[in-house]
Amino acid sequence: MVWPWRRKSRRRMARVVLEGPISGSTRQRVLKALKEVEEREFPALLLRIDSPGGTVGDSQEIHAALMRLRETGCRVVASFGNISASGGVYIGVAAEKIVSNPGTITGSIGVILRGNDLSRLFERIGIRFDTVKSGLFKDILSPDRPLSDAERELLQQLIDSSYSQFVGVVSEGRGLSADTVRTFADGRVFSGEQALDLGLVDELGDEEHARRLAARLADLDEDNAKLVTLGKSKRRLSNLLPGSRLLKPLLERLNLELMGSGQVLWLYRP
Template identity: 50%
Template structure:
């Protein structure tokens, strides 16, 4: 008698059976780009053997655009499969924005989360330049084209314009919170002033559902997906190998982008905890 066992191999070389699987997708560090994460989300959404996804978030947030793009793909994934969020050390601002899309959110009691707000930062080096005998000139096509220029003081009209942008994007964040978390708009606005919360505090406020770690989230995901027995869990690959750095088409650019992301994030519209 012969038995045939059908297996597959993950990207990191582990052998998998044909049993129902749970995929883990990680959102870590400052969010500056959505393409890689969304590629994973879309890919797992199309796989019949993936019955559910755990979204592991350990991020202080990042750019508004990338955070919203990932949020939208998580919402699309939810139409096909269960999505459970597991928060690590921090899942704040844009990290929480993404988390709000999940079917259920797990946080550690000491996870730092919340920071529901928006920020833009600009430097003014006009006086510094004058001390060393330098003066900048700008030729522009419109009154607001050089808004935020570091070589001159910001005008009141410019501050007002930027504040209107901040307020609009902040309202978008607040709406995501109350629509996804089942709390009132007033309750969401009351806590959407940028303050951070522990996981335990967030649970009391209705921002997370359960206190627990990654394994607790995986166990609950299996139950929600109707998986019998112990599911096979597909974890993401860890880090960049020397081979990746030498031969990958985009690994070097990713590394450079990561190193300069902290600087860049100061000058774009951000959902980020400070």
């Protein structure tokens, strides 16, 4: 017996939006939506990405969930919006096909780790820290002192390991050799048009173009297959306040700065 809701899903495709910096809350929302895509047996997923990237672990978990979804037979197409950089690329390469606007900012394949050396400021205002630690590197990236050479070398090894993981996933997802990926995986950004030439995306077009491609891959009617958006972000009361549209980008920028302190990130930071 075929349940009616399953027959209905066969005439529809799912849409999930990944927007803004990738963090724990993003991961929870997107993973919940992807689980629903699998449970409702949608034949195709349109993944809209408009993100500068973010935290490494959260990006990896979303990528892994997309790969598992594809194993069920669901056809996944990614649509790059205004920006899909760094962690956004990492997640995007889990899709079977990627469609990008010609002017989309993409790329920024690489890893960044930032700390703050405030030791001179603390000295001027008379603040001194006393630290008791269990190991030589326990207070690495502490803001009250500069990095030692040994600490810098240790962190570079960490960055190199994360970078190799990033290159490997892009290589596998896009069918490129690791050496080829490394020729442009130095943190630089590209337009969607340039990304097409490099093999990072498959086609140029808008979200509607990506929807039609997903419909063809899933053998759905391009004109009649409807999108069902899952995992929508909850509306906040602050969004109703005057000036909220101006405040939102400022809060996102502040969130990026706070998120980037002492964390390994796959993030485009202009």
